[in-house]
Amino acid sequence: MTAAKTLDPRTKLIMVLCLSSLAVFIQDIYVLGGVLLASFVISVILKGDLFPAFKQVKRLLLLIVIIAVIQSLFAPAGKTIITIGTFPLLTTGGLIRGAEFILRMAVIVVSATIVATSSSRETVQGLVQWKIPYEIAFMVSVGIRFLPMLTEEIRNVMLAIQLRGVELDKIPFRKKLKIYSYILTPIVVGTVIRAQKLATAMETRAFRAYPRRTSYMTLKMALPDYAIISFSILVSASVVVVYYM
Amino acid sequence: MSCYIELNNVSFSYPRSYPRGKVAINNVTLHLRQNEFTALTGPNGGGKTTLAKLAAGILKPSSGKVLICGKDSAKMTLGEIGKKIGYLFQNPQQQLFALTVAEDIAFSLELNGHDKGEIARKVKNMLELFQLTHLQDSSPFNLSHGEKGRLALAGIFINHLDYFILDEPTTGLDVERKNILSDIVKRFSGHGIGMLVISHDEGFVAQHAKRTIEMVEGEIVYDSSKDLRP
Ligand SMILES: Nc1ncnc2c1ncn2[C@@H]1O[C@H](COP(=O)(O)OP(=O)(O)OP(=O)(O)O)[C@@H](O)[C@H]1O
Ligand SMILES: [Mg+2]
Numbered sequence: 307m308t309a310a311k312t313l314d315p316r317t318k319l320i321m322v323l324c325l326s327s328l329a330v331f332i333q334d335i336y337v338l339g340g341v342l343l344a345s346f347v348i349s350v351i352l353k354g355d356l357f358p359a360f361k362q363v364k365r366l367l368l369l370i371v372i373i374a375v376i377q378s379l380f381a382p383a384g385k386t387i388i389t390i391g392t393f394p395l396l397t398t399g400g401l402i403r404g405a406e407f408i409l410r411m412a413v414i415v416v417s418a419t420i421v422a423t424s425s426s427r428e429t430v431q432g433l434v435q436w437k438i439p440y441e442i443a444f445m446v447s448v449g450i451r452f453l454p455m456l457t458e459e460i461r462n463v464m465l466a467i468q469l470r471g472v473e474l475d476k477i478p479f480r481k482k483l484k485i486y487s488y489i490l491t492p493i494v495v496g497t498v499i500r501a502q503k504l505a506t507a508m509e510t511r512a513f514r515a516y517p518r519r520t521s522y523m524t525l526k527m528a529l530p531d532y533a534i535i536s537f538s539i540l541v542s543a544s545v546v547v548v549y550y551m
Numbered sequence: 552m553s554c555y556i557e558l559n560n561v562s563f564s565y566p567r568s569y570p571r572g573k574v575a576i577n578n579v580t581l582h583l584r585q586n587e588f589t590a591l592t593g594p595n596g597g598g599k600t601t602l603a604k605l606a607a608g609i610l611k612p613s614s615g616k617v618l619i620c621g622k623d624s625a626k627m628t629l630g631e632i633g634k635k636i637g638y639l640f641q642n643p644q645q646q647l648f649a650l651t652v653a654e655d656i657a658f659s660l661e662l663n664g665h666d667k668g669e670i671a672r673k674v675k676n677m678l679e680l681f682q683l684t685h686l687q688d689s690s691p692f693n694l695s696h697g698e699k700g701r702l703a704l705a706g707i708f709i710n711h712l713d714y715f716i717l718d719e720p721t722t723g724l725d726v727e728r729k730n731i732l733s734d735i736v737k738r739f740s741g742h743g744i745g746m747l748v749i750s751h752d753e754g755f756v757a758q759h760a761k762r763t764i765e766m767v768e769g770e771i772v773y774d775s776s777k778d779l780r781p
Contacts, residue, residue: 465609465629466646469638470659471710473630481662488648488658495692496644 313352315424315432317531321348322417324542329413331546335402338409345416354419363412374404426451431523440519448504452497459496463489555585555714555745556606556636561615563605575601577769578615585714585745587776588736590760592750598769599749600641603716606747608632633659637710641718641749643703647691652683655691656705677705680735682728697723708735714745721752733758 325348328341349356375396377383383399421429426447433443467488468474477485563576575598583589583606591599604610605617608624609632617624620635640646649655656677660670678684681701686694691702700723707715721729729752736759740746750756756763765773 462645463648466640467648468629469607469609469633470646470706471630471633471712472659472662473628473634475628476630477662478664481664484662491650492644492648492692495690499692 312528312530313424313534314525314527314531315421315428316436316525316527317534318352318420318424319429319432320535321538322420324538325417326414328542328545329410332549333406334549335406335409337545337549338406338413342409342413342416345413345420349416349419349423352420352423354416354423356416356419359415359419362415363408366408366411370401370404370408372404373407374400376400377403427523428525431521431525434519434521435525441514452500456493456497459493460489463492555620556583556747557616557618557621558582558602558606558612559616559618561605561612561617563601563610563613565601574613575769576605576612579769579771581606581764581771581774583714583745583747586743587761588740588746588748588759589762589764590748590750590756591764591766592756593766593772597766599766600718601769602766603638603718603747603749607636607638607716609638634710635712635714637707637712637715639703639707639715639717639720643696643699644692646703646706647699650690651688652691652694652702653678653687655702656683656709658706659710673709677709680708680731681705682731695723697725697728700724701728704732704735708739712744714747715739716747718749719751720748721750721755729755 322345325341325345329338332338332341346356348354349359378386378394378397378400381399382394382397384402385398386394386396387398387401388394388396424432430440430443430447433446434440464474467485472485474485558579558581561576561579561581562574564572564574568575579602581602591602593599601610605612605624606619608617608619608627608629611617611625619627619632624632647655649658653674657670657674660673675684678687681704683698683701683705686698691699694702700720704717704720720732724732733755736746736748740759746759748756748759760775763773763775764771
């Protein structure tokens with residue numbers, strides 16, 4: 307199947323926009339589950355890279371517990387599961403809130419894999435053809451491109467610090483703060499330096515030399531694109547309408 | 552101890568390798584002895600850095616075992632390993648953290664709670680040894696490539712460890728600085744400190760190495776300690 311190749315990046319953006327708006331507006335856990343399932347299926351059809359997305363969501367699982375407890379403490383709802391004295395520590399309502407939060411995050415993470423099935427160049431071009439200024443479109447794509455590098459960099463710095471013979475769990479608390487500065491310094495400096503280099507590289511290639519850019523690549527929407535866009539908007543709109551009626 | 556790092560039937564492939572599942576290290580068995588300055592050579596992409604990271608416990612083998620001082624590397628924390636082995640990254644930028652050169656050298660001693668006077672003395676020694684004294688208050692990130700390399704070396708040599716793994720320590724060093732590094736390395740191996748040095752610098756290798764290993768495509772194709780040719 308070549309759906310990922312032929313579908314216009316703008317179509318994917320609209321689908322993702324629909325999915326994430328639904329994820330934000332809907333409070334019902336079952337509907338949220340359905341939205342997640344839909345994003346999941348779309349991502350699989352478009353051959354999205356879901357494996358890293360799984361790992362990201364897994365890391366958020368602990369948050370379920372935290373959110374569930376906080377919600378139960380401050381806005382108890384449903385049946386009480388655990389109590390301390392007379393205070394409800396965990397209620398079914400809280401648990402559901404926690405689960406809803408994770409479902410929302412999962413929708414957004416999976417949506418990102420849908421967008422990522424187009425190259426960043428294509429996505430930028432899609433935005434430009436939507437009359438979004440090229441500079442802004444380019445900035446967005448650079449941001450998306452560099453974000454995963456940042457997490458990798460943090461991991462590398464932690465690794466290098468430990469390799470210098472520092473056992474992180476044996477450092478007295480007072481000095482732990484110092485470690486954060488050692489982690490942040492290279493990250494911040496590195497980011498600034500990279501931004502400067504990128505700017506120079508762009509200058510040398512005459513970025514913004516002319517007010518208007520012509521582009522070798524032009525995107526054209528085909529029938530499936532229009533069909534999918536109309537379908538996505540229609541379905542999301544009706545879900546919202548039905549939900550709020 | 553005569554055998555410091557032991558790799559037994561070690562294979563490794565990167566999670567994001569291309570093509571998928573391609574092995575970077577293919578069933579390597581290697582014993583690195585502490586009293587033997589070992590040079591690791593081979594073409595780009597041959598797997599030298601990967602092997603060194605496996606030996607230092609930074610990467611854990613996909614199959615096989617790595618023993619550091621007889622202990623399974625997979626069961627050691629990085630901090631524990633860092634107290635036994637000093638590791639110089641191929642890109643020195645990767646191991647500089649602090650705001651000034653002097654602070655960067657002192658960093659591990661400071662966090663491990665060493666005495667202030669002792670730290671100051673050792674840092675001064677290192678600054679002099681690697682000719683960084685005039686730069687002690689500048690930012691590590693503004694140094695030249697060669698200076699960064701020297702700073703990274705100073706940062707790991709300040710810890711008195713039994714084994715050092717250096718990934719291309721001579722790149723970017725001028726002749727004078729390379730000679731200084733040579734002297735340091737010679738002194739260290741004279742004291743029975745183990746060294747595994749990755750280098751394309753034939754002169755440097757010929758000058759120091761007791762043992763030479765060559766890696767091509769993830770396999771050891773030559774090991775001078777096993778070389779039976781006359
Ligand atoms: N993080 C990584 N992810 C995927 N593949 C990698 C990664 N790092 C290295 N490789 C691959 O593993 C193989 C061995 O790389 P390695 O860095 O060990 O080579 P090397 O001998 O150190 O080369 P050089 O002389 O250029 O430093 C190469 O084919 C490389 O493309
Ligand atoms: Mg290398």
